[in-house]
Amino acid sequence: MGVKPLADLRELHRQLLELDDQLVTCMRCGMCQAVCPIYAETGREALVARGKIALLEHLGHDLLKDVDGVKDRLETCLLCGACAANCPSGVKVLDIFIKARAVLNTFKGLSPIRKLIFRAMLVHPDRFNALVSLGSKVQGLFVKPVSEVLGSSCARISVGALGDRHFPVLAKRSLHAEVARLDTPAGAAGIRVAFFPGCLVDKIFPRVGQAVLKVLKHHGVGVFLPDHQACCGIPALSAGDLNSFNDLLDKNLACFGGGNFDYLVTPCATCTATISKLWPVFADSAATERRAAVTTLAAKALDINVLLTDILKIRPDGVSQNGKRKVTVHDPCHLKRSFGIAAQPRMVARLNPEVELVEMQDADVCCGCGGSFTLLHYDIAGRIGARKRDHIVATGADTVATGCPACMLQITDMLSQAGDQVAVRHPVELYAETLG
Amino acid sequence: MLNPSLIEQFKHIAGPANVMDGEADRHCYSYDAAVLTAVVPALVARPETTEALGKVVRLCGDNGLPLTVRGAGTNLSGGTIPDPRDGIVVLTSALNRIIEINEADLYAVVEPGVITAKLATEVATRGLFYPPDPGSQSVSTLGGNVAENAGGLRGLKYGVTKNYVMGVTFFDTTGERIVTGARTVKCVTGLNLSSLMVGSEGTLGVFSEIILKLVPPPAAQKAMMVLFDDTAKASQAVAAIIAAKIVPCTLEFLDNFTIRAVEDYAKAGLPVEARALLLIEVDGHPAQVADEAARVEAICKQIGATGVQVARSAAERDKVWAARRAALSALARLRPTTVLEDATVPRSKIPDMIRAVEQIAAKHKLLIGTFGHAGDGNLHPTILTDRRDEKEYARAEAAVGEIFEVALSLGGTLSGEHGIGLAKSKWLEKETSRGTILYSRRLKKALDPKNILNPGKVLGWE
Numbered sequence: 001m002g003v004k005p006l007a008d009l010r011e012l013h014r015q016l017l018e019l020d021d022q023l024v025t026c027m028r029c030g031m032c033q034a035v036c037p038i039y040a041e042t043g044r045e046a047l048v049a050r051g052k053i054a055l056l057e058h059l060g061h062d063l064l065k066d067v068d069g070v071k072d073r074l075e076t077c078l079l080c081g082a083c084a085a086n087c088p089s090g091v092k093v094l095d096i097f098i099k100a101r102a103v104l105n106t107f108k109g110l111s112p113i114r115k116l117i118f119r120a121m122l123v124h125p126d127r128f129n130a131l132v133s134l135g136s137k138v139q140g141l142f143v144k145p146v147s148e149v150l151g152s153s154c155a156r157i158s159v160g161a162l163g164d165r166h167f168p169v170l171a172k173r174s175l176h177a178e179v180a181r182l183d184t185p186a187g188a189a190g191i192r193v194a195f196f197p198g199c200l201v202d203k204i205f206p207r208v209g210q211a212v213l214k215v216l217k218h219h220g221v222g223v224f225l226p227d228h229q230a231c232c233g234i235p236a237l238s239a240g241d242l243n244s245f246n247d248l249l250d251k252n253l254a255c256f257g258g259g260n261f262d263y264l265v266t267p268c269a270t271c272t273a274t275i276s277k278l279w280p281v282f283a284d285s286a287a288t289e290r291r292a293a294v295t296t297l298a299a300k301a302l303d304i305n306v307l308l309t310d311i312l313k314i315r316p317d318g319v320s321q322n323g324k325r326k327v328t329v330h331d332p333c334h335l336k337r338s339f340g341i342a343a344q345p346r347m348v349a350r351l352n353p354e355v356e357l358v359e360m361q362d363a364d365v366c367c368g369c370g371g372s373f374t375l376l377h378y379d380i381a382g383r384i385g386a387r388k389r390d391h392i393v394a395t396g397a398d399t400v401a402t403g404c405p406a407c408m409l410q411i412t413d414m415l416s417q418a419g420d421q422v423a424v425r426h427p428v429e430l431y432a433e434t435l436g
Numbered sequence: 437m438l439n440p441s442l443i444e445q446f447k448h449i450a451g452p453a454n455v456m457d458g459e460a461d462r463h464c465y466s467y468d469a470a471v472l473t474a475v476v477p478a479l480v481a482r483p484e485t486t487e488a489l490g491k492v493v494r495l496c497g498d499n500g501l502p503l504t505v506r507g508a509g510t511n512l513s514g515g516t517i518p519d520p521r522d523g524i525v526v527l528t529s530a531l532n533r534i535i536e537i538n539e540a541d542l543y544a545v546v547e548p549g550v551i552t553a554k555l556a557t558e559v560a561t562r563g564l565f566y567p568p569d570p571g572s573q574s575v576s577t578l579g580g581n582v583a584e585n586a587g588g589l590r591g592l593k594y595g596v597t598k599n600y601v602m603g604v605t606f607f608d609t610t611g612e613r614i615v616t617g618a619r620t621v622k623c624v625t626g627l628n629l630s631s632l633m634v635g636s637e638g639t640l641g642v643f644s645e646i647i648l649k650l651v652p653p654p655a656a657q658k659a660m661m662v663l664f665d666d667t668a669k670a671s672q673a674v675a676a677i678i679a680a681k682i683v684p685c686t687l688e689f690l691d692n693f694t695i696r697a698v699e700d701y702a703k704a705g706l707p708v709e710a711r712a713l714l715l716i717e718v719d720g721h722p723a724q725v726a727d728e729a730a731r732v733e734a735i736c737k738q739i740g741a742t743g744v745q746v747a748r749s750a751a752e753r754d755k756v757w758a759a760r761r762a763a764l765s766a767l768a769r770l771r772p773t774t775v776l777e778d779a780t781v782p783r784s785k786i787p788d789m790i791r792a793v794e795q796i797a798a799k800h801k802l803l804i805g806t807f808g809h810a811g812d813g814n815l816h817p818t819i820l821t822d823r824r825d826e827k828e829y830a831r832a833e834a835a836v837g838e839i840f841e842v843a844l845s846l847g848g849t850l851s852g853e854h855g856i857g858l859a860k861s862k863w864l865e866k867e868t869s870r871g872t873i874l875y876s877r878r879l880k881k882a883l884d885p886k887n888i889l890n891p892g893k894v895l896g897w898e
């Protein structure tokens with residue numbers, strides 16, 4: 001890096017110290033060491049929440065000069081939230097990390113490739129979609145930039161490692177190409193939901209989106225599916241690009257703001273967590289109107305499994321069980337750690353009479369795919385993923401179900417690399433199969 | 437600054453990937469769970485074998501480099517804050533093998549970096565029991581437990597770490613391997629150097645292997661929550677239970693401030709007007725457990741408990757304990773800085789201690805919640821403050837001093853389980869004597885002539 005002028009550094013310190021009220025709540029107890037998947041893999045204090053918080057504090061107080069070193073440690077993180085969920089002091093670890101990434105990015109500048117991706121593509125959903133559709137036709141040629149986009153959001157699609165991949169990256173036709181928009185009234189269920197499939201379901205697992213629509217239709221739930229939806233913004237947030245994040249938010253507000261629906265339903269744990277927990281924190285707070293719209297949407301965000309079991313009360317009580325398929329469930333961080341949701345996806349899977357559930361060891365430990373993490377830290381992510389794969393295989397299950405397309409992708413990759421014959425499904429898919 | 441050839445030697449011994457000399461990594465070993473000023477080490481080494489550990493110690497010894505061993509860095513007394521003069525931090529996190537669990541002879545042999553809970557779980561799967569259970573057990577290391585003589589909730593009946601140490605193998609500053617203790621229940625071979633290592637806080641030797649005693653687990657347990665409108669009554673109940681020759685495995689106490697904080701945080705349905713709450717668990721043979729639980733209940737009622745809830749199921753037992761588990765979390769959230777103290781008094785003096793802490797809190801306008809192990813008098817007055825507010829923090833420090841004064845005047849001790857480290861060394865002479873300090877320093881000087889093993893900890897600076 002070039003030498004930065006002093007004024008910039010002062011500004012960096014000042015901005016980091018704005019986080020001081022949050023940083024100081026970390027009492028250095030070290031309890032986060034028990035749950036951090038990266039720490040388990042590396043044993044390095046700089047990679048556990050306590051260490052990262054200490055680094056930010058020391059950098060903010062000018063006790064430490066190595067900005068690049070801090071940035072690197074901060075980005076070696078799955079943003080899985082395990083530390084925050086187990087922190088005795090209630091430190092808002094993810095808020096701190098995301099804000100700090102933004103501060104450090106402003107100081108260091110966004111990497112050129114990311115700048116291109118976020119500013120030129122992601123915030124223009126139509127351009128993005130066109131590129132993806134091209135990509136799916138000629139995967140070899142166009143898949144690189146597309147992968148970089150998706151990869152930097154959730155999936156582990158490493159540009160360098162495409163050759164290792166054992167499954168098609170992009171669906172032949174994305175969900176929005178199949179179902180551009182929907183606007184149906186509430187039926188028997190008496191409610192109407194807005195459907196936010198999220199990028200990964202739209203472009204990689206459209207079958208999950210189709211399963212959701214089938215289930216909603218079956219139960220007489222009205223659906224509002226606007227076109228021109230944008231990404232939920234987590235890739236931009238985790239890369240510390242608040243500008244792109246707010247652009248994306250504007251696009252989504254234009255699609256959903258003021259809409260007439262009871263819940264904003266997603267089949268993607270990561271989207272649900274981003275919308276309900278991160279939108280309100282990171283939305284530019286200038287305009288009160290915008291703020292109100294964001295808060296309203298955030299409050300309506302709901303995981304599809306929860307909609308089915310808790311709102312529509314569709315539960316497996318009384319569903320027969322013929323034990324034809326052994327299914328094990330992986331708990332996505334963004335369901336279990338962010339919301340404490342674990343029972344609901346299992347209930348939804350059990351709505352299928354063929355399904356017999358078997359628990360794996362450490363079902364709620366991250367699969368190793370956290371945002372751009374997998375792109376930047378392929379080796380650690382791979383080791384964490386391999387452990388998940390071993391736990392899945394050890395159950396003898398023929399199917400693993402999980403409520404997050406990012407986890408589905410990571411797990412699919414891990415299983416297929418090892419040559420395992422285990423299917424990867426969203427719980428809703430298992431239920432949808434039973435509806436004619 | 438360390439000279440580059442020394443850094444190379446560390447890399448040669450531990451492997452290049454296991455030596456951290458970059459600024460960012462070093463900053464992450466500059467603190468522990470004590471509220472103290474961070475000190476950044478010159479280098480951090482993470483040996484993967486005990487052989488490499490010995491060589492690292494010897495390299496430090498030969499070059500007079502001050503060395504601080506670090507397990508999980510969860511101690512609350514500054515025991516792992518390195519020396520400001522080119523301090524070296526030696527990590528045990530890669531020395532994490534359970535070498536042997538012997539079911540016939542009831543012992544385990546472990547490397548020092550094994551996580552406490554990992555051993556406990558492993559042992560439990562073989563139908564055995566390792567009782568010491570510090571609140572940090574999901575992360576703390578057994579090396580750290582031995583070096584701090586860690587206690588836990590079960591201390592009253594099962595004792596603390598020292599009661600389970602059968603042998604310690606350690607390195608002296610020349611890298612010589614010292615083998616003490618044995619795998620046998622009885623052993624009088626040589627000086628009792630294992631016991632010298634227990635609670636030595638890294639100042640006398642660097643452990644490479646520990647032999648720990650295991651016991652058969654209790655067959656049953658029963659927990660109850662008892663409420664009092666007066667702290668003195670809670671204390672009388674504790675005394676009466678023990679006088680009735682019942683030794684509960686846990687006997688925990690929460691003061692009114694803590695009860696309210698827990699209720700605010702966890703909404704567990706605790707009565708916020710209660711002045712004191714006891715969590716009592718008895719364990720052992722099922723018949724004995726049933727009998728003892730009934731007698732404990734009767735004793736508490738007779739003394740005037742305002743409520744007794746006996747857990748009837750595993751789920752209810754879990755609920756009883758949830759209140760205790762939430763205590764630190766509930767308190768820690770109230771203010772930015774949490775100073776977790778450890779003053780310990782004879783158990784009959786608990787009401788005096790609680791009263792004194794309440795007065796100290798009022799006098800210094802501080803928030804202090806007290807919870808802890810009523811059965812053994814080990815209380816944790818927890819000061820909730822903000823270290824960035826100089827005036828308030830000065831009052832907090834004054835309060836800590838006064839808490840120690842009171843504990844000592846009641847015949848108690850500075851620390852029941854958290855250790856002395858840097859945080860409390862200046863009070864040590866007050867509890868003991870000048871002679872004790874001098875004797876200990878002579879001992880330290882004989883064993884560590886260059887004073888490189890965790891200098892300044894426990895015994896302070898000459």
Ligand SMILES: Cc1cc2nc3c(=O)[nH]c(=O)nc-3n(C[C@H](O)[C@H](O)[C@H](O)COP(=O)(O)OP(=O)(O)OC[C@H]3O[C@@H](n4cnc5c(N)ncnc54)[C@H](O)[C@@H]3O)c2cc1C
Nearest residue numbers: 507508509510511515571577579580583586587638643853
């Ligand atoms: C939330 C919380 C709850 C706690 N609850 C309890 C409790 O209930 N009871 C209790 O007693 N303590 C408790 N503690 C304090 C702390 O966890 C214990 O002191 C524990 O034993 C420290 O273990 P560690 O691995 O973190 O050791 P460290 O903090 O890493 O080290 C502690 C000391 O041991 C020395 N040491 C470590 N390894 C070696 C070795 N191989 N050879 C020589 N010296 C070594 C270090 O130099 C240092 O002086 C708690 C702490 C926290 C943060």
Ligand code: SF4
Nearest residue numbers: 026027029030032087
């Ligand atoms: S658990 Fe929370 S308070 Fe403790 S060290 Fe980690 S982040 Fe800090």
Ligand code: SF4
Nearest residue numbers: 036077078080081083
């Ligand atoms: S968010 Fe996950 S990976 Fe990141 S520090 Fe916390 S526990 Fe570790």
Ligand code: SF4
Nearest residue numbers: 333367369370406407
């Ligand atoms: S991919 Fe799934 S398990 Fe992995 S970090 Fe994202 S939500 Fe968590």
